[in-house]
Amino acid sequence: MDETVAEFIRRTVLKIPMSEVMTVLKAWNFLSESQLQTLNLRQRKDSLAQSVVLLCEEKCASLSDAALLDIVCTQVHRHQKIWDVYQMSKGPGEDLDLFDIEQFKSSFKKILERALKNVTVSFRDAEENAVWIRVAWGTQYTKPNQYKPTYVVYYSHTPYAFTSSSTLRSNIPLLGQALTVASKHHQIVKMDLRSRYLDSLKAIVFKQYNQNFEIHNPTTPLQERSLGLDINTDSRIIHENAVEKDKVQRITQETFGDYPQPRLEFAQYKLETKFKSDLNGGILADREEPLRCLIKFSSPHLLEALKSLAPAGIADAPLSPLLTCIPSRGMNYFKIRDK
Amino acid sequence: MFLYGWSAKHVGSGGAGFEGEDGGKVHRIRGGLSERRGATGGPRDVWGPGAACLPGFLGGLWESAMEPANASRPDGEPHGGVLAHLERLETQVNRSRTKSAERQRAQAEGSALGARIQKLRRLRDELRAEVQRRRATVKASTDSVQPDQTAGMSEQDVLERRWEHAKAILQAYRFTGLSGRLTSRGVCVRISTAFEEHLLESYFVELVIQKPLRIHRHSVPAFIPLEKMAAQYLQSDIRHFLFSLCEQLNAYAGRKFQADRLQGDFAAFLTGPLQRNALCSLLSFTYRADSGPSVAFSARLLYEDLTVTLPTRVTVACEGTEALSRSWEHQRASHETLFSTKPLHQVFASFAREGEKLDMSLIS
Numbered sequence: 037m038d039e040t041v042a043e044f045i046r047r048t049v050l051k052i053p054m055s056e057v058m059t060v061l062k063a064w065n066f067l068s069e070s071q072l073q074t075l076n077l078r079q080r081k082d083s084l085a086q087s088v089v090l091l092c093e094e095k096c097a098s099l100s101d102a103a104l105l106d107i108v109c110t111q112v113h114r115h116q117k118i119w120d121v122y123q124m125s126k127g128p129g130e131d132l133d134l135f136d137i138e139q140f141k142s143s144f145k146k147i148l149e150r151a152l153k154n155v156t157v158s159f160r161d162a163e164e165n166a167v168w169i170r171v172a173w174g175t176q177y178t179k180p181n182q183y184k185p186t187y188v189v190y191y192s193h194t195p196y197a198f199t200s201s202s203t204l205r206s207n208i209p210l211l212g213q214a215l216t217v218a219s220k221h222h223q224i225v226k227m228d229l230r231s232r233y234l235d236s237l238k239a240i241v242f243k244q245y246n247q248n249f250e251i252h253n254p255t256t257p258l259q260e261r262s263l264g265l266d267i268n269t270d271s272r273i274i275h276e277n278a279v280e281k282d283k284v285q286r287i288t289q290e291t292f293g294d295y296p297q298p299r300l301e302f303a304q305y306k307l308e309t310k311f312k313s314d315l316n317g318g319i320l321a322d323r324e325e326p327l328r329c330l331i332k333f334s335s336p337h338l339l340e341a342l343k344s345l346a347p348a349g350i351a352d353a354p355l356s357p358l359l360t361c362i363p364s365r366g367m368n369y370f371k372i373r374d375k
Numbered sequence: 376m377f378l379y380g381w382s383a384k385h386v387g388s389g390g391a392g393f394e395g396e397d398g399g400k401v402h403r404i405r406g407g408l409s410e411r412r413g414a415t416g417g418p419r420d421v422w423g424p425g426a427a428c429l430p431g432f433l434g435g436l437w438e439s440a441m442e443p444a445n446a447s448r449p450d451g452e453p454h455g456g457v458l459a460h461l462e463r464l465e466t467q468v469n470r471s472r473t474k475s476a477e478r479q480r481a482q483a484e485g486s487a488l489g490a491r492i493q494k495l496r497r498l499r500d501e502l503r504a505e506v507q508r509r510r511a512t513v514k515a516s517t518d519s520v521q522p523d524q525t526a527g528m529s530e531q532d533v534l535e536r537r538w539e540h541a542k543a544i545l546q547a548y549r550f551t552g553l554s555g556r557l558t559s560r561g562v563c564v565r566i567s568t569a570f571e572e573h574l575l576e577s578y579f580v581e582l583v584i585q586k587p588l589r590i591h592r593h594s595v596p597a598f599i600p601l602e603k604m605a606a607q608y609l610q611s612d613i614r615h616f617l618f619s620l621c622e623q624l625n626a627y628a629g630r631k632f633q634a635d636r637l638q639g640d641f642a643a644f645l646t647g648p649l650q651r652n653a654l655c656s657l658l659s660f661t662y663r664a665d666s667g668p669s670v671a672f673s674a675r676l677l678y679e680d681l682t683v684t685l686p687t688r689v690t691v692a693c694e695g696t697e698a699l700s701r702s703w704e705h706q707r708a709s710h711e712t713l714f715s716t717k718p719l720h721q722v723f724a725s726f727a728r729e730g731e732k733l734d735m736s737l738i739s
Contacts, residue, residue: 134652134656134657134677134678134679135652135653135654135656135657136652136657137650137652138650164653165598165652165653191597191598191653192598192652192653193597193598193652193653193654194597194598196597242597243592243593244594244597246592247594249563249565249579249581249594
């Protein structure tokens with residue numbers, strides 16, 4: 037086994053937390069059961085990694101096997117990367133594609149290998165017609181850098197692909213082109229949507245975040261519900277703002293719905309607008325150029341935070357449509373200009 | 376103004392005039408009054424609120440005019456002049472008026488309470504009659520030899536039966552494949568897919584009834600071309616849209632069912648993994664028609680028409696490069712026709728049956 041492959045496997049195993057080493061190795065499906073049982077999970081991580089490397093040497097692991105291990109690790113820790121969303125489109129009139137996954141994989145690999153001689157491409161099929169692609173980039177003269185790969189998750193029969201943001205930006209156009217041609221589309225466009233949570237991005241893009249169709253009475257008036265809660269409290273306490281509270285709850289429910297919101301960490305608004313003020317005069321009012329400013333909202337769970345703004349009394353309901361349109365329009369990077 | 380001065384005095388003493396929405400004011404004034412009484416303790420206290428109403432310079436005038444009247448009261452009637460007499464008459468009239476008003480109020484309250492008593496008595500009689508009636512029916516049902524079904528059941532049973540019935544009707548509607556219910560904004564259509572007497576998954580499409588009819592949300596998988604169909608048919612011909620969506624979903628569910636059955640029930644026949652795409656419109660696998668030494672075939676099924684569950688193009692080839700003997704060639708061709716005409720899992724079921732027949736013939 038190659039020294040570089042051994043080192044790569046060692047470093048990959050070191051990145052996995054101790055509690056998940058066994059699950060990852062089992063999912064990798066390269067080492068046999070008996071080999072896995074010989075591993076001692078109580079030792080220090082360095083020695084554990086070393087023993088894994090020894091086992092892989094017994095089985096003569098190749099670079100593609102090591103790349104598969106890397107994919108499995110990333111699949112388990114997908115929230116450690118930031119994912120961008122790309123949308124492809126077909127030309128008009130092109131209808132049916134009998135999507136052949138093998139043909140897609142071979143076509144994708146061929147395109148990349150033709151452009152850059154040194155590139156490692158690996159595939160792993162995942163649930164729900166998704167295919168995970170790992171590309172390690174090299175140049176005409178250098179070997180591929182296995183430690184800075186780009187991952188692509190492509191959902192077949194859909195025009196959407198999710199890529200992990202990579203530091204090697206120059207290869208992104210080539211990646212897009214390979215993806216487009218291999219999947220028989222014409223164009224690829226980057227959407228203004230970015231997050232760590234791949235599943236939430238998927239839910240937003242495929243509009244799968246509101247899947248509860250079996251509720252038969254979604255219109256029970258809120259007063260009935262709140263009356264049910266008030267029975268337990270003292271009847272001598274009168275809530276003065278009950279009407280407003282109900283109204284805010286109703287509006288929040290209409291905008292955000294009852295379902296768990298998809299998880300995003302930030303929303304960014306780039307404003308390029310002219311200064312508007314009611315008072316005449318002032319230095320800024322005469323300025324012809326638009327002002328530029330950047331507003332960024334961050335939160336561990338942005339949409340849930342926005343949903344709780346109005347009921348907490350911090351903002352007026354209904355919230356600005358710029359905030360509430362994030363899942364429906366599928367974007368969290370906005371550029372606002374004067375019309 | 377004269378009378379006003381008089382009435383203000385009475386108001387001050389009795390406090391009746393100030394009764395109204397805010398009892399607090401009366402309390403405050405009375406409180407002030409008692410304070411003043413404590414402080415000075417003279418007839419001037421009675422003027423408390425009255426003096427507040429009158430302008431300051433008149434206050435002294437009134438006080439001086441009223442002094443003799445106040446002085447006369449503890450002694451008796453003949454003292455004082457006409458004014459005092461008038462005053463006494465007025466107090467008598469007012470007292471009798473208030474008394475009659477109070478009497479009237481008491482009478483009204485009494486009659487209201489009487490009416491309420493009557494109403495409650497009537498309600499009690501009705502409830503008693505109801506209890507009697509129910510006891511009688513229960514007794515009748517337990518006494519009778521052949522208990523009548525509807526009378527024997529309690530109300531809860533009747534309601535439960537009705538609820539089950541309603542659920543069964545809803546279920547029956549779902550069996551038709553296309554059902555819907557009204558929502559607050561529009562309609563939610565439920566497409567229940569089925570294939571060959573098996574009920575498969577249901578998919579929902581919620582439509583908002585607005586001027587451009589639009590889809591609010593749906594549970595159709597991403598690889599079904601819903602947006603394309605909606606762009607074509609939703610605005611112009613909603614029936615066409617729903618039926619074509621139904622067709623495609625049913626066909627997809629049928630193909631998926633066949634592929635799942637092949638992978639699950641007949642995995643023994645497959646020599647390699649079953650390759651399929653998301654729409655199950657392309658299936659490729661290698662198999663043996665029977666266990667034991669026989670040629671392995673590789674089949675490739677293409678479903679170019681997304682609305683059917685049978686493949687449009689089938690290619691069966693023989694694994695390996697040696698030339699096929701005529702019997703294998705014959706078998707290959709027959710397999711091709713089988714795959715084109717019968718559902719996948721039934722083809723393999725027939726292979727299994729033939730294998731059993733062969734075994735039986737070998738044994739016997």
